[in-house]
Amino acid sequence: MINFTVGPVMSDNVVRAIGAEQVPYFRTSEFSAVMLENEKLLKKFAKAGDDARVVFITGSGTASMEASVMNVFDKTDKVLVVNTQTLCQFVLR
DSSP states (O other), rough: OOOSSSSSSOOHHHHHHTTTSOOHHHHHHHHHHHHHHHHHHHHHHOOOOOOOOOOOOOOHHHHHHHHHHHHHOOOOOOOOOOOOHHHHHHOOO
């Protein structure tokens, strides 16, 4: 079967095997350790301080964009929006 998702290459068998595994239960110490490691790595990548926090949004890209806009700007701010695609039109509503 041809993969028509976004990306330049087909998924590797190792990646597909991981995707076929059961989703980990989130109320375990193992899951917490993974998420803390994710936070540590993202803070390192972003060169954020030790007191910075990472927020993982378990939603769509649209949910993440809306959360970002709603929590960074208020009605008194002036914002320049470059409307380039459907997501921009959705967020502008």
